[in-house]
Amino acid sequence: MKRIHVAVGVILDAGQRILVARRAEHLHQGGCWEFPGGKVEPGEDVTVALARELEEELAIVPTATSPLMRIHHDYPDRHVCLDVHRVTDWRGEPRGVEGQPLAWLTAPELAHRRFPEANLPIIRRLGLPPFLIITRALPVDDLEALAGWLDQLAVPARGAWLQLRLPGWSGPAFAEGLKLALGRLGPRGVDVTANAAPEEVRQAGGHALHLTARRLMACQGRPEGFARVGASCHGPEELAHAQALGLDYALLSPVAATRSHPGAVPLGWARFQEWTAGLALPVYALGGLGPEALGSAWAAGAHGVAGITGFRRGE
Numbered sequence: 001m002k003r004i005h006v007a008v009g010v011i012l013d014a015g016q017r018i019l020v021a022r023r024a025e026h027l028h029q030g031g032c033w034e035f036p037g038g039k040v041e042p043g044e045d046v047t048v049a050l051a052r053e054l055e056e057e058l059a060i061v062p063t064a065t066s067p068l069m070r071i072h073h074d075y076p077d078r079h080v081c082l083d084v085h086r087v088t089d090w091r092g093e094p095r096g097v098e099g100q101p102l103a104w105l106t107a108p109e110l111a112h113r114r115f116p117e118a119n120l121p122i123i124r125r126l127g128l129p130p131f132l133i134i135t136r137a138l139p140v141d142d143l144e145a146l147a148g149w150l151d152q153l154a155v156p157a158r159g160a161w162l163q164l165r166l167p168g169w170s171g172p173a174f175a176e177g178l179k180l181a182l183g184r185l186g187p188r189g190v191d192v193t194a195n196a197a198p199e200e201v202r203q204a205g206g207h208a209l210h211l212t213a214r215r216l217m218a219c220q221g222r223p224e225g226f227a228r229v230g231a232s233c234h235g236p237e238e239l240a241h242a243q244a245l246g247l248d249y250a251l252l253s254p255v256a257a258t259r260s261h262p263g264a265v266p267l268g269w270a271r272f273q274e275w276t277a278g279l280a281l282p283v284y285a286l287g288g289l290g291p292e293a294l295g296s297a298w299a300a301g302a303h304g305v306a307g308i309t310g311f312r313r314g315e
């Protein structure tokens, strides 16, 4: 079967909207929407191919790119390897040089367009916002304190979701806390994952679960009944287990020194990159990082940045 290596660009503006183009009817996967890009020529470097294709198709010159993921897919007539890169800065104003219609879409809007089958993992991946905000320890069962904390959240323009961590809360109070977070943040476009025992989250009606490293290592399979499951990891063994269970994301910490864990030895970006390089699992960098670390995180292969501080007004 024909094997094709393709350089694909996920072009993101500052508000995390994504540029898509419609493939002409006569092409392979004609009529579908796609991420701009094209075939890598023999011997050509992928980033060079990406720059060439974006110039040919959109008349832009990418100036900031980072690898997002690699996808192998079999169509009936060909095998494609999509080498997908984020493009977060460029020179020029994109236009459809070949007459192809263009659209800037949010991640949820992508789900309503028809894309080639191979693109499904990209669309799923883009549904995970680049920032994951974690609640700081709040007084037990104090819904008012939680409400105050939630209202002070500064949601970055690129989008975020929340890991609700309420140590000491359980039963009806935990359920109320989760309901409060979902109710306050839903209208702001912020989803909530709950860091607690799977049974607790299930009973509270949560649809997304976050596992501590200890709970992760005790799991023999992916906890059932959740749309998203992720876990906290501190090393390669935990990351490998999270991937083997088919989790949707992991956190890896501590990347930098943190106030909350003063004794912990920071990993640094080099080790972060080394430990995550071979994984298909999206990994957020955590520990001493705020929203401004996103560029470094992407350069090190992270999906995004997770943190407690730096995501609230006035912090």
Ligand SMILES: Nc1nc2c([nH]c(=O)n2[C@@H]2O[C@H](COP(=O)(O)OP(=O)(O)OP(=O)(O)O)[C@@H](O)[C@H]2O)c(=O)[nH]1
Pocket (backbone or CB within 6 Å): 004, 006, 007, 008, 027, 028, 029, 033, 034, 035, 036, 037, 038, 039, 040, 053, 080, 082, 116, 117, 118, 119
């Ligand atoms: N550019 C692009 N190609 C994709 C995507 N998804 C996907 O399956 N493909 C497949 O990757 C292959 C190569 O893409 P292409 O047609 O853009 O190649 P190209 O720009 O070099 O075009 P050309 O051969 O007409 O010069 C096609 O078989 C296409 O169906 C996508 O999101 N973007």
Ligand SMILES: [Mg+2]
Pocket (backbone or CB within 6 Å): 036, 037, 038, 039, 053, 057
């Ligand atoms: Mg193309």
